[in-house]
Amino acid sequence: MSVINDLLGGFATALSLANLMYALIGCVLGTAIGVLPGIGPVAGVALLIPVTLNLEPTSAIIMLAAIFYGTQYGGTITSVLLNTPGESASAITTIDGYAMTKKGRAGAALTIAAYGSFVGGTAATVGLVVAAKPLGSxxxxxxxxxxFSMMVLGLALLVCLAGDSMTKALISGVIGLMIAMVGIDPVEGAPRFTFGNEFLLDGVSFVAVIVGLFGLSEILNTGTERPGKVETPGFRALLPNRTEFRRSNPAVARGTVVGFLLGLIPGMTGSVSALLSYGAEKRFSKYRDELGSGAIEGVAGPESANNAHANGALVPLFTLGIPASPTIAVLMGAFLQQGLTPGPSLFVDHSELAWGIIASLFIGNVILVILNVPLVRVWTSILSIPPAVLTALILVFMVVGSYTINFAAFDVFVMTLFGLVGLGLRKLDIPLAPLVLTLVLGPLMESKLRESLEISQGDFSIFASRPICVVLLLIALVIAATPLLRPRRRKTRSKENQHEAA
Amino acid sequence: MHEQNQAAPPDRPSPPAGPGPTGPPGPAASSALAPLIGQAVLALVAAYVVFTSFGLGLWSHIGPGPGFFPLVLGVAMLLLALSWFVQERRRTATPAAAPAQGAATATEVPEVPVIPGIPSTPAAGTGDGSGGRGHVLAVVGSLIVLGLLIDLLGFQLTMFAFLLFHLKRQNAVRWITAVIISAVGSVGTFVLFGAGLGVQLPAAGIPFLANLGL
Structure with missing residues (x-):
């Protein structure tokens, strides 16, 4: 009962005129970011952190959270209409979504995607409400x-999923931890790797690093690419027929379950949820043979999954203070910028804020359905702006975003430097996702490790003497060791094949 | 950006290492050199971190000192750079193994070139061709100049010039349009952030310009 009371209190906060406005602005900006191929949710949220600096913490986080899940909706529009995902979690939607566009059913695909996203997002928020208190305790x-063990497990999962080379994923993770070391040591207060520069005493600006790595490096990498011509559906064509609607329901249900459960696991990303949801449709859908040629299930499942994942991923952040994905890590950075520490204490120290944000997730999902479907023509019109103009305007936001964190030109240089670093990492096929996570988790990981060792007076066996740690670290070890066994298995298999061929 | 944001970028075939059997040692050679440079840079940074960590203090009476974590990370990075180097060497030594690394996964659609020998989609990291060296130099150079001048000339003037440069560099729009967009992007942003969001962007450090409201 107390949960319902808390949630109602949250609605009272989220429904204030100011917070409703910030949720709306966040949804609009998030959808625009999602539509634009080039700025993904990570850079998008990071870029707009400075805009929220002078806002009251609840409003600031409501707006940033709205930007985050707005990108999930927006990414679908270009996936369906242009065969170009606005962000990675919508990539799998291109297969059937674009096939539906070619059949003249783009409107139905977009409406079902919005419907699935709404159901997925709302169900996951209900899950967050239910899980918040027990997991927080x-x-x-x-x-x-x-x-510390939980963070190691999360990183092991992310590294394992981050690409084809585990070494490169680990390199990315260690780079993030190294950047996080710059500044004052969290325990003894000694300056580290500051090179005598006063701007580095507080560490390297998180926003400047993220904007450089994700936003600027993308601009440097791709130049000013012009997207293809967009055929936007008319309002009438937006309505799915009865069969499409009926067929989408089981897929939405399956996608929601897959997305929410995977969202709870630190290290899993929205793209993985969408991909597994598509796999579930391939296996369980009555119409699985139609998948790939414009089946509504191929849109409904993944879209429900990526939105359920986005909201489900907030559970570990709110209850344990652990970001489950790179974008959530940026959101955690925004919490820290506002002087808030996400985690179990959030429900004790800032209960009104925590429940206000949760309530705003429900409201945001409603706003996004209203914004997305009827206004699809408006969103796609963004893509008709000449790319050079769009790039120049994005650069303005990057400069403003980096500069205003400390009001120092130094951070513009930091952003530029990390833009080049990001470009280098992309060219070398080193994934950026582990870097973001370790950049945010680095100080927390170090302080938890050192606190643990202080408790045990420097004895590392403390991790072996606590059952939860043993289980978590063993799982992490198994996950980390799995890719190492793959080449051997592949070699054995190819030898077997050679024998058979002979 | 899409894939990098949320992890799990699809595996892509690595470019062939070294010069091809018939072609001159051009882009292929430089692409083979790139990992080596990357490994060397990582190893150097790691060595520096390890060296510095000793001076920070590895252990104190309350447990690990400020240098402990950097030492662990420095050693880890050295080992990872070495491991990457060995992997690359093995891959280039056995050309037959190269396709296996970038082989299509279950999620990939195998690419069939429309014209034999020419991939139908751009290769990884090359962008569309407009993101070449000149583009990188122009963006990075303009950002450095902007960073150097922003506190002296103020946000509005510096950003106006920055925008005009980028809009006319590629001749994307007519002069008049470029001037209007630059004015809105610079003065408009200054006013929006100052009046609307209470975030004051820098005014000019030169009194004459500051008096003009720039």
Missing amino acids: LGLAVGPPEF
Whole structure:
């Protein structure tokens, strides 16, 4: 009962005129970012953190969260109409979504995608409401060694999923941890790797690094690419027929379950959820043979999954203070910029804020359905702006975003430097996702490790003496070791094939 | 950006290492050199971190000191750079193994070139061709100049020039349009952030310009 009371209190906060306005602005900006191939949710959220600096913390986080899940909706529009995903979680939607466009059913695909996104997002928020208190209490009961082990597990998962080379994913993770080391040491207060520069005493600006790595490096990498011609459906064509609607329901249900459950696991990303949801449709859908040639299930499942994932991923952030994906890591950075520490204590120290944000997720999902479907023509018109103009205007936001964090030109140089670093990493096929996560988690990981070792007076066996740590670290070890076994298995298989051929 | 944001970028075939059997040592050679440079840079950074960590103090009476974590990370990075180097060497030594690394996964649609020998989609990291060296130099150079001048000339003037440069560099729009967009992007942003969001962007450091409201 107290949960319902808390949630109602949250609605009272989220429904204030100011917060409704910030949720609306966030949804509009998020959808625009999602539509634009080039700025993904990570850079998009990071870029707009400075806009929220002078806002009251609840409004600021409501707006940033709205930007985050707005990108999930917006990414679908270009996937369906242009065969170009605006962000990675919508990539799988291109297969059937674009095939539907070629059949003249783009409107139905977009409406079903919005419907699936709404159901997925709302169901996951209900899950967050249910899980918030019990998981929060659990979070308060565990100590630094368990937290450290949990972070190791999350990183192991992310590294494992981040690309074809585990070495490169690990390199990316270690680079993030190294950047996070710059500044004052969190325990003893000694300056580290600051090169005598006063701007580095507080560490390298998180926003400048993220904007450089994700936003600027993309601009440097791709130049000013012009998207293809967009055929936007008329309002009448937006309505799905009865068969399409009926067929989409089981896919939406399956996608929601897959997305929410995977969202809970640190290290899993929205793209993985969408991909597995598509796999589930391939296996369980009555119409699986039609998948790939414009089946509505191929749109409904993944779109429900990526939105359920986006909201489900907020569960570990809110209850344990652990970001489950790179975008959530940026959102966590925004919490920290506002002087808030996400985690179990959030429900104790800032209960009104926590429940206000949760309530705003429900409201945001409603706003996005209203914004997305009827206004699809408006969103796609963004793509008709000449790319050079769009790039120049994005650069303005990048400069403003980096500069206003500390009001120093130094951060513009940091952003530029990390734009080049990001370009280099892309050219070398080193994934950027682990870097973002370790950049945010780095200081937390170090302080939890050092707190753990202080408890045990420097004895590392503390991690082996606590059952939760043992289980978490063993799982992490298994996950990390799996890719190492793959080449051997591949070699054995190819030898077997050679024998058979002979 | 799409894939990098949310992890799990689809595996892409790596470019062939070294010069081809018939072609001159052009882009292929430089692409083979790139990982080597990357490994060297990582190893150097790691060595610096390890060296510096000793001076920071590895252990204190309350447990690990400020240098402990950097030391662990520095050693880890050295090992990873070495591991990457060995992997690259093995891959280039056995050309037959190269396609296996970038082989199509279950999620990939195998690419069939429309014209034999020419891939139908741009290769990884090359963009569309407009993101070449000149483009990188122009963007990076303009950002450095902007960073150097922003506190002296103020946001509005610097950003106006920055925008005009980028809009006319590729001749994307007519002069008049470029001037209007630059004015809106610079003065408009200054006013929006100052009046609307309470975030004051820098005014000119030169009194004459500051008096003009720039």
